[in-house]
Amino acid sequence: MxxxxxxxxxxxxxxxxxxxxxxxxxxxxxxxxxxxxxxxxxxxxxxxxxxxxxxxxxxxxxxxxxxxxxxxxxxxxxxxxxxxxxxxxxxxxxxxxxxxxxxxxxxxxxxxxxxxxxxxxxxxxxxxxxxxxxxxxxxxxxxxxxxxxxxxxxxxxxxNPSSVMSKMTKKRTELNKSLSLALNQNKPDFVLESASRTKYSTHKLILAGHSPVLRELVKNTHNNTAFIDISDQDMKLLLEFLGTGNIKDVGKLNLLQVLELAVKFKLDRLLYILQTEMEKQLNIENAIDFAVLSEKYQMEKIQKTIFVFIRKNPSVMDTEGWNNLKDVNLTKKLFKEVHRVK
Known part of the structure; x- marks a missing residue:
């Protein structure tokens, strides 16, 4: 048939x-x-x-x-x-x-x-x-x-859909750009104000379509203007991601800053991008810092990768990050994972 x-x-x-x-x-x-x-x-x-x-x-x-x-x-x-x-x-x-x-x-x-x-x-x-x-x-x-x-x-x-996700990310980015281009030909219908009270014109559709937090904000705002307590730099990063589905050269940015942005606005796809970037940047000096982030934001996937890395590289426990580690629960998990029987 x-x-x-x-x-x-x-x-x-x-x-x-x-x-x-x-x-x-x-x-x-x-x-x-x-x-x-x-x-x-x-x-x-x-x-x-x-x-x-x-x-x-x-x-x-x-x-x-x-x-x-x-x-x-x-x-x-x-x-x-x-x-x-x-x-x-x-x-x-x-x-x-x-x-x-x-x-x-x-x-x-x-x-x-x-x-x-x-x-x-x-x-x-x-x-x-x-x-x-x-x-x-x-x-x-x-x-x-x-x-x-x-x-x-x-x-x-x-x-582990790296190839599929790569194609889908490219396609989604192209669609987002097309949507942004189409919307930009029309007048913006919403304004976001940053912590400095700088105003950024945007579209309700872009805000509501990518973040459940911003969707509720748009839904509950009646004058088409809303204040968000974030810096101008964070606002620009947020609008870049919402408009294109990506952040240019994200690996060169402060990952903690972008991570907090992703968590604050529940941007799941940005969280995935950041975890992938953390895997690329993982090394002996930053392993504990990354482990702290993974524990704070409950990123189990990257945490498993970090624990395996530390198990294979015990010199991580000679770093300043390890000496300054104060998270008791994370310390217990590290000892359990690093010293468990393979």
Missing amino acids: DISTSSDDNCEAVDSVPIEFYTDSISPLNKCQTSKARRICIFDLCSKLKNNDKYDIGGTYTDDEPDLWFFFTTTRCLGSKNLLNLFVHHRKSGHFAIGILKSVKIVSCTMEDANKFGRGMLLWKSFVSPCPDMSHHVTTYCLPEIKNQALCIPISIET
């Missing part, structure tokens, strides 16, 4: 051939390795669509360590149509990316259909979990009347 990837995709759900023999299928029947996952398999579909409920699908693992767990909810609509809302539960913290069938409407999708999709034919979405055990909405499919029992949805997963 020829399957396109437009919103009018049609692919037929039939009782599958023995899916349990496919180790690259996410289902309750096998322990699928995350890097090898190629499809999500849902069984007993007809009976599950009769009720608005939540159902587990199955999980993925790296060796024996769990990574992701997939589940879905169903919503019965008028006209014999159903919505299948797909979610993923991230057992760890950090970034990951999922490539998924980008159809809005699915009539069906068999094992054979799902096998036809390569990585480049999928719609890629990135997710960030600041802490372990967070759930994310992946996508929603509209299902007309289904007569059969099994549905296979093509998928691909990147748990």
Whole structure:
């Protein structure tokens, strides 16, 4: 069956051939390795669509360590149509990316259909979990009347999606620039005032679209002007990131300053960029300082990297940073991690 990837995709759900023999299928029947996952398999579909409920699908693992767990909810609509809302539960913290069938409407999708999709034919979405055990909405499919029992949805997963994230970051940056260019052709509709009372003209759409903190600020401000207690330098960095999705030469800036900005306005993608930059700059002299930052802002992903680095470089404990370390909880964690049995 020829399957396109437009919103009018049609692919037929039939009782599958023995899916349990496919180790690259996410289902309750096998322990699928995350890097090898190629499809999500849902069984007993007809009976599950009769009720608005939540159902587990199955999980993925790296060796024996769990990574992701997939589940879905169903919503019965008028006209014999159903919505299948797909979610993923991230057992760890950090970034990951999922490539998924980008159809809005699915009539069906068999094992054979799902096998036809390569990585480049999928719609890629990135997710960030600041802490372990967070759930994310992946996508929603509209299902007309289904007569059969099994549905296979093509998928691909990147748990260390550097290449995917690089492409997506570039694409998102281009989109942000295009949006900024389009908005700049219109008059600004909002003003931010810094601590020095300097006024910066901007657009509500840019502020609300990237930061939940600024979204609430815009929502609760009635005169289209708001004060933010940050320096002019921080304001310029903030507006640069909101407008372009990035900060030029961020590695040359004071990472603590930018980090506090990211935390203050809940800019998850900027936090990811900063953690990546911290990994690049990590050395013996700054390892403890970076560890303190990771503890203060609960950045578990970079903290694990720092602990491994310190374990391999015990001379870190001869530095001024170690001698001045006063965080008792962090000290305990360091000793436990650095001296634990490998």
